[in-house]
Structure formats: structure tokens, C-alpha cells
Amino acid sequence: MSRIEFRNVRHAYPPPPGQAPVYALKEVSQVWEDGGAYALLGPSGCGKTTLLNIISGLLTPSEGSILFDDNEITQRPTADRHIAQVFQFPVVYDTMSVFDNLAFPLRNRGMPESQVQARVIEIAEMLDLSDRLKHRASGLSADGKQKISLGRGLVREDVNAILFDEPLTVIDPHLKWQLRSKLKELHQQIGVTMIYVTHDQVEALTFADKVVVMHDGGVVQVGTPVELFSRPRHTFVGYFIGSPGMNVLPCRLDNGQPVFANNLLSSGYPADTDLSGKLEIGIRPEFVHFASQGIPVAIEKVEDLGRYQVVTVKHETEQIKMIVAEDQLIPSENPQIQFDPENLRIYCDDWAVGADGA
Amino acid sequence: MVRKSTNQKAWLLVVPVLLLVAFNAFIPLMTVVNYSLQETFGDNVFFWEGVTWFEAVLRSERFHASLLRQLMFTGMILAIEIPLGIAVALSMPRKGPWVSVCLVLMALPLLIPWNVVGAMWNIFALPDIGLLGYSLNSMGFDYNFTQQPVSAWMTTVLMDVWHWTSLVVLLCYAGVCSIPDAYYQAARIDGASSWAVFRYIQLPKMKRVLTIAILLRFMDSFMIYTEPFVLTGGGPGNTTTFLSIDLVKIALGQFDLGPAAAMSLIYFLIVLLICWVFYTVMMRNEEQ
Numbered sequence: 188m189s190r191i192e193f194r195n196v197r198h199a200y201p202p203p204p205g206q207a208p209v210y211a212l213k214e215v216s217q218v219w220e221d222g223g224a225y226a227l228l229g230p231s232g233c234g235k236t237t238l239l240n241i242i243s244g245l246l247t248p249s250e251g252s253i254l255f256d257d258n259e260i261t262q263r264p265t266a267d268r269h270i271a272q273v274f275q276f277p278v279v280y281d282t283m284s285v286f287d288n289l290a291f292p293l294r295n296r297g298m299p300e301s302q303v304q305a306r307v308i309e310i311a312e313m314l315d316l317s318d319r320l321k322h323r324a325s326g327l328s329a330d331g332k333q334k335i336s337l338g339r340g341l342v343r344e345d346v347n348a349i350l351f352d353e354p355l356t357v358i359d360p361h362l363k364w365q366l367r368s369k370l371k372e373l374h375q376q377i378g379v380t381m382i383y384v385t386h387d388q389v390e391a392l393t394f395a396d397k398v399v400v401m402h403d404g405g406v407v408q409v410g411t412p413v414e415l416f417s418r419p420r421h422t423f424v425g426y427f428i429g430s431p432g433m434n435v436l437p438c439r440l441d442n443g444q445p446v447f448a449n450n451l452l453s454s455g456y457p458a459d460t461d462l463s464g465k466l467e468i469g470i471r472p473e474f475v476h477f478a479s480q481g482i483p484v485a486i487e488k489v490e491d492l493g494r495y496q497v498v499t500v501k502h503e504t505e506q507i508k509m510i511v512a513e514d515q516l517i518p519s520e521n522p523q524i525q526f527d528p529e530n531l532r533i534y535c536d537d538w539a540v541g542a543d544g545a
Numbered sequence: 546m547v548r549k550s551t552n553q554k555a556w557l558l559v560v561p562v563l564l565l566v567a568f569n570a571f572i573p574l575m576t577v578v579n580y581s582l583q584e585t586f587g588d589n590v591f592f593w594e595g596v597t598w599f600e601a602v603l604r605s606e607r608f609h610a611s612l613l614r615q616l617m618f619t620g621m622i623l624a625i626e627i628p629l630g631i632a633v634a635l636s637m638p639r640k641g642p643w644v645s646v647c648l649v650l651m652a653l654p655l656l657i658p659w660n661v662v663g664a665m666w667n668i669f670a671l672p673d674i675g676l677l678g679y680s681l682n683s684m685g686f687d688y689n690f691t692q693q694p695v696s697a698w699m700t701t702v703l704m705d706v707w708h709w710t711s712l713v714v715l716l717c718y719a720g721v722c723s724i725p726d727a728y729y730q731a732a733r734i735d736g737a738s739s740w741a742v743f744r745y746i747q748l749p750k751m752k753r754v755l756t757i758a759i760l761l762r763f764m765d766s767f768m769i770y771t772e773p774f775v776l777t778g779g780g781p782g783n784t785t786t787f788l789s790i791d792l793v794k795i796a797l798g799q800f801d802l803g804p805a806a807a808m809s810l811i812y813f814l815i816v817l818l819i820c821w822v823f824y825t826v827m828m829r830n831e832e833q
Contacts, residue, residue, distance in 0.1 A: 245730050265733045278731040280745045291745075295736040339735060 189256035189347045191219040191242060191380065196251035198237055211237045212248070213404040219348070219382065224374050226395030227384045230427070234404040235384045239350050242382070243270040255347055271340030272350040276357060277332035281325040285316055288324045289338045296343075310342045313373060330362045337366075341373065348380040355390065367394060388428050400424050416471075417530070422537045425469045431497060431508045434475070435534070438468045445533050448503050450482045454531040456541030464536040472497065474527035475509035477518055481525040489517060500524065581806035598807035608808065610783070611791040612815075618698075618787055619766045622705045626762060627755070629706070630713025634721055635747065637714070651711045651718075659708075663775025666704040670776075690777065694784035697777050701785055704772055709762060716758045720751035756827045760820055767816055788812055 196215045199208035212234045219225060227235045240246040241253065244265035252261045260268060271292075280288050289307045298306075311317045314334045319327065324335055333354060340349045351370075355363045371394060374381050383394050391398050392412040400408045400415065400423070407421040408414075419425040419433060426432030438445040443457035445468045452468070484500035484507065496511045500522065509524065511517065533540050581598055583591040602608050637647045657665075672678035672689045677700075681688040690696040724746060732742045770789040773779065779786035779794070786794070792812065796805035 240730075243734060245733060266736045270734065272730070272734045274727040274731060276725065276727055278727050280749070282745060282749045291737070292735040295738070295741065336731070339731075 190221045191348060192254040192257075193217045193241075194252045194254065196238075196241060196248045196253065198234075198241060198246065198248045198250075208249075210249075210404055212241070214251075215406055217399065217406055217409070219380055221380055222378045223380055224371070224394060224396045225380075225382045226391035226398045227382060227401060228386070228388060228391040228398050228427070229401035230386055233401045235386075235401055236352055238401070239272070239352055239382065239384055242268075242348065243272045243350055244268050245272075269343070269345050269347045270350060271343060271346045271348075273333075273336045273340050273352065273354045275353045277329060277336045279324040279327070279332045279335050281323075283324055284320065285311070285322055285324050285327070285335060286320040288335050289316075289320075289342050292339050292343050306342055306344070310338050313341070313376075314338050314369070329357045330359065330366065333358060333366070337370075341377070346379060348382060351381065351383040353385055354383075355385075363390075370394065388430075392428075400427065402427075418539075419469065419532070420539045422467060422469055422534050425471070429471055429473075431472055431510075433469045433471045434507050435467050435469050436505050436507070438466050438533070440466060440533070445531070447482070448505065452526055452531060453528045454533055454541065455529045456532055456539075458533045458535070458540045462535050462540060467534045467537075468526075469532050469534055469539075470526045471530060472508040472510045474530040475507060476525055476527070477509075477511070477515075478523055478525040481523040483521065483523050486517065486522055577806045577809055579806075580802045581810055584803050594803065598803045599811065602804055602808045602811060605804075607791070611786055611788050614784075614786065615767060615788040618702070618705075618769070619763060621702050622709070622766050623759065623762060625702070625706050626710045626713050627759060630710050630758065631717050631751070631755075633710070633714045634717035635743070637718055639722060648715070648718075651714050654708050654711050655715075657708070659771040660775050662704065662708050663772040666700065666707075666772075667776050670700045692781050694781060697781060697785050701773050701776060704776060705766065705769070708772065709765070713758045713762065716754040717751050720754040721747060724750045752827075756824070760823065763823070764816060764820065767819075 193215050196212060197210055198212040199210045202208045215238065227238065229235050237246065241248050244260075244263060244267075247262065252259055254260065255268070280291060283291065286307055289310060290303045293303045293306060307320075308317070311320055314337065316331070316334055316338065319331070324332065327335070337354070340346070355366060358366060367390065370381070370383075383391070385391050385394075392415075396411065397409060398412060398415055399406055400421075402421065402423040408419065408424045410418075415424055415428050419428070422433070422435045426435060436447055438447045438452075440446065440458060440460060440462060441451060443460050445452050445454055445458075445466075447468060454468070482502050484502045486498065487501050487506070488499040490497045490499075491513075493513070495513055496515075496517075498509045498511050498517060500507050500509065507524070582594060582596075584594050585591050633651075637651075638644055654662075667675075669675045670678045670690050672682055672691075678688055678690070687693075688696050690700040728746050728750075729742065732746060737745070768789055769787060770793070773785050773787060774790055777785045779790045783791075789812075792805060792808055795801050795808065
């Protein structure tokens with residue numbers, strides 16, 4: 188087991204002839220502490236899988252270096268890195284039994300058969316595969332196969348980290364829950380570093396102690412689920428996490444306080460007055476309220492989600508979403524809203540500014 | 546009570562197909578059966594012989610010899626073409642501009658008519674003027690496929706390998722290309738050697754196409770006629786007289802229609818039996 192560090196890692200896939208390379212990963216410096224449960228969250232194409240494959244050595248980065256416990260391993264092959272990786276689609280060796288599948292990584296490394304036996308039985312026990320060890324792997328259902336893929340990762344005792352690349356994509360929803368709790372449980376049992384790639388915020392937030400949010404080839408924020416929700420450092424984190432996402436509205440500044448469409452607002456995180464760039468405010472729908480005095484709006488849509496209502500209102504041309512308690516009445520005449528100053532943040536060129544912003 | 550009126554006219558729609566099948570398959574086959582059970586001296590006069598011809602063919606040493614030659618030939622070409630085809634398919638590029646070049650090169654031999662292949666190899670292998678024959682002889686090998694059985698066999702097998710390995714390659718290549726990258730990545734993570742990758746990933750994924758390749762190559766080579774006929778004419782002596790060459794000799798050379806018909810039916814049943822056994826074994830394996 189070891190601590191994994193990225194130093195200025197950049198990666199570009201070979202471009203089509205005659206074109207400049209496009210960086211799938213734009214400069215990532217990041218430390219993965221030993222034994223942590225990390226989630227790598229971001230939309231499709233943001234570089235998550237690239238980052239994962241660089242850790243496992245399936246890809247060699249174009250620039251930068253990777254260190255395991257301060258040893259440079261950037262050029263070392265996959266086999267030397269002791270990394271286990273589980274892919275999006277289950278990979279099983281069709282002609283082998285479940286037992287042989289689980290034993291495969293151990294046998295390839297020349298482990299004595301008696302130890303292989305013991306280890307496979309132990310892992311099969313953890314994954315509830317014990318009664319199917321003799322079956323052919325190809326006969327199992329998708330979740331069974333994915334458990335085998337998981338098992339092949341877990342069976343090796345010497346791994347530095349286990350990487351999961353959207354492992355639950357092909358699993359039925361009710362089994363997703365089970366497998367995810369299983370993973371969490373396994374993490375607590377064996378304490379090995381786990382990095383879990385997903386584009387599903389629920390999955391990321393339930394699995395991980397620390398969530399790494401990626402956007403457009405870079406890491407935009409690393410934090411606990413609470414931090415990501417209450418203090419998004421980048422507008423992307425704001426609207427990617429939370430449902431519905433954060434309202435991002437254009438503004439200008441007046442003495443460090445934001446002005447949205449000629450309404451002077453107050454923010455708990457005032458900015459320096461001399462900011463230049465694209466200025467915006469971010470406010471989560473949870474922190475927008477109806478008030479007797481505030482910004483006049485027109486109500487566009489009310490969606491009742493059972494436990495709360497999502498109200499879409501409009502001020503001039505800007506749409507604002509707000510979350511309103513189930514039993515609260517929506518004002519019918521001349522509605523006005525207010526933003527909660529403690530949770531109103533100013534963003535300059537998409538990055539948070541003010542007190543503990545940048 | 547309403548009685549259902551039955552209208553059988555729809556059967557008429559099937560008549561064209563029935564006629565087609567009858568005239569191109571069923572009637573010719575029955576004619577062969579007819580000849581195999583009787584003796585005729587022409588003038589449409591027949592004498593009933595029962596299973597005499599079948600017994601005669603099965604007991605004939607000539608038939609045993611050509612069946613043995615046939616089995617040896619098919620065994621040899623399968624033993625060469627299948628591993629060679631797999632090896633070539635695995636070493637072909639899977640992306641990039643060379644893919645289409647390789648595919649076209651591979652497809653070329655398959656596009657050449659069989660008798661042309663025979664003629665090409667005949668000229669190519671001639672010991673006095675052919676490139677292959679002349680080169681071998683000038684290197685000190687005693688090579689003459691028109692007179693030496695070993696040379697004749699070598700040339701026939703080589704010709705078949707040249708002509709048909711491409712088919713195995715193309716089928717296997719399709720199988721290899723359908724393997725998702727994740728399998729190779731997983732194998733690297735699991736520390737698999739390249740032999741293990743072949744044994745546990747590529748070979749199992751190629752199994753279906755390989756089954757088809759083996760079946761096709763078995764059937765085609767077992768019924769091979771044109772190429773060896775043009776190349777060696779079954780000689781020297783009878784050394785390259787395979788089953789179908791022998792059959793034609795009996796039927797059209799000697800005009801022994803009865804034994805020829807019986808032999809055709811036995812021949813047909815052998816092909817059918819071997820294919821069925823092979824296919825059943827492969828598929829049973831699959832289900833387990």
C-alpha cells in the first residue's frame with residue numbers, strides 16, 4: 188500500500204495527422220492518501236478514465252510524473268505497479284470457472300497453489316460467490332460477472348490501490364445499492380486505497396470520503412461531500428452537484444458586494460473591488476426564499492417532487508430555481524425573493540472569490 | 546352452426562419453391578440413389594442389384610486408398626492452415642492505414658478461380674521453367690512434381706495453403722477485432738503473459754469463427770477436385786487421386802454408373818457425419 192502522487196501530469200492522445208494535440212488531461216497535481224476512499228466525479232469526457240489509466244499504467248502520460256510513496260514510477264509497466272482495476276463492463280475469462288477467474292491474477296504471479304486456494308475462498312466468501320466457485324464464469328449474470336471482476340482486484344493482497352471505472356453501469360438499480368454498500372464495507376475491512384470513477388453524484392457522495400470533481404480535463408475541487416455542497420469552488424461544482432444545481436447568475440460588483448440586475452445583494456464572502464473577468468453569483472436553490480421585500484420575479488413553473496417543491500422563477504431574462512418546502516404556499520401576487528447572504532458566493536471566471544474562496 | 550370452409554389454394558403459392566427444390570436437389574439425388582441400386586447397360590434397361598455396389602465400394606481397396614489419401618490431405622491442410630491462419634490474423638494491424646492493405650492482400654487468393662489457381666501452380670512448379678521448380682532444383686533439391694509423389698503432395702498442399710489460408714485469416718481476424726480493449730487491459734492488470742492472453746482471451750473469443758473456418762475448410766478440402774486435377778491430374782500414378790478425382794474417373798472415365806453412384810452416396814454420408822460430429826462436439830462444449 189502506498190500514497191499516490193501526481194505531479195503536473197498532462198496527457199494528450201495522439202491527434203489525427205496534421206492537427207494539434209488536444210489535452211484530455213490538463214495539468215493535474217493531486218495526492219491520494221494511503222487508505223482513502225476517493226470518488227472521481229465528472230461528466231463523460233472530462234478525463235476521469237484517462238486519469239485512472241495513468242495510475243494503473245495502461246497509459247503513460249505525455250508530461251509530468253507519478254510517484255508511489257515518493258518513488259517515481261511514471262515509466263513503469265502495469266505489472267510492476269500492483270494496481271487492481273475494475274472496468275465499466277465486466278471482464279471475465281469465459282472458459283474458466285469462477286474459481287479459476289479469481290485465482291488467475293495470483294497464479295500469474297506464481298503464488299503457491301495452497302495459498303491461492305485459501306485466498307480465493309476468502310474473497311469468494313466476501314463477495315457471496317462461494318456457492319458458485321465451480322460454475323463456468325460465462326454462465327453468470329451481469330452482476331455476478333462484475334463481482335468476479337471485483338474479486339480479481341481484491342484477491343491480491345499486495346495492491347497499492349483498487350481503481351473502479353464506473354463499475355456499476357451495467358448493474359440493475361436494486362443490486363447497485365447492494366454492491367455499493369459491499370464496496371464500502373470492503374474498504375473498511377481491508378483499508379486499501381480505492382478510487383471510484385463515476386458521473387453519478389449520488390454514487391460518488393455515498394462511496395467516498397473525499398470527492399475529486401473533474402471538469403474539462405482538470406481537477407476543479409477536492410473535498411468532502413459537505414464541502415462540495417456548501418462551498419463549491421467552481422461554478423461547475425455548483426451545478427454538477429446538487430439537484431437541481433446551483434443558480435449561476437451574471438452580476439457586477441459595487442464595493443465588493445454583488446449587484447444582480449440592479450439589485451444590490453449582500454454576500455458573506457465579499458470580493459476585492461478591482462476584479463476583472465466574467466463575474467457571476469452562485470446561489471443554491473435551497474438558499475433562495477420568498478420574501479416580502481426583495482427581487483421581484485415571475486413564477487414560471489412549480490414541480491412538486493413529493494418531499495419538496497422546485498419552483499422556477501424569472502427575473503428579467505434570468506431563470507432562478509428555488510426549493511420550497513412541501514407545505515409552503517407559493518405567493519400568487521407580486522412574488523419577491525431573497526438570497527441567503529451566508530450562502531451567496533461570487534465567482535470570477537468561474538472560480539470562487541472572496542474570503543475562503545480561492 | 547357455421548362450418549369453416551377450407552380453402553387449400555394457398556398451397557399453390559408453395560409450388561414454385563417445391564419445383565425448384567425438386568429439380569435442383571431432390572430429383573438429382575434420387576437419380577443417384579436409383580443408379581446405386583441397379584445395373585444398367587444403356588437403353589434405359591435396368592437390373593436390380595440391391596446393396597451390391599455399396600458392398601463392392603466399401604470392400605474395394607481402390608476406395609480405401611483414395612479415402613486414406615483424402616483424409617491425409619485434409620488433415621495436413623487443416624493442420625497447417627488453421628494455426629497459420631490464427632498466427633497471421635493475430636499479427637495483422639488492428640487499426641491504421643495498413644488494415645485495408647492487409648485485408649485486400651489477404652482477399653486476393655480467394656478471388657482467383659480454382660482452375661486458374663491450378664494452372665498457376667502448375668506453371669510455377671514446373672521443374673524446368675517454373676520459378677518454384679527451377680529455383681528448388683538449382684538449389685540442389687531434386688524436385689519434380691510430375692514424377693515424384695512427395696513433390697506432388699508437397700506442391701498440392703502448398704497450393705491449397707496458398708489459396709485458402711486467407712479464408713481462415715479473415716474469419717479469425719474478424720473474431721480478434723471483436724474483442725473489447727477492456728479484456729487486454731484487464732489481462733495486463735492481472736499480470737497475464739502473452740500466451741495467457743492468447744489462451745484465455747483471444748482463442749475463446751475466436752472459437753465460433755474458428756468452428757466455421759474448420760467446417761468450411763474441412764468440407765471444401767474433402768471435396769477438392771479442380772485444383773489437383775489441373776495441377777497433377779491425380780498423378781504421378783494415383784498418388785494424388787483424391788476421392789472426387791477418383792469418383793469422376795469411375796463415373797465418366799469407366800462409365801461404371803452403379804459403383805460411382807454408390808460411392809457418391811458413401812462420400813456424401815462421410816462428409817455429413819464428420820461435420821455433424823464436429824459441430825455437435827463444439828456446441829456441446831459451448832453449453833457447459
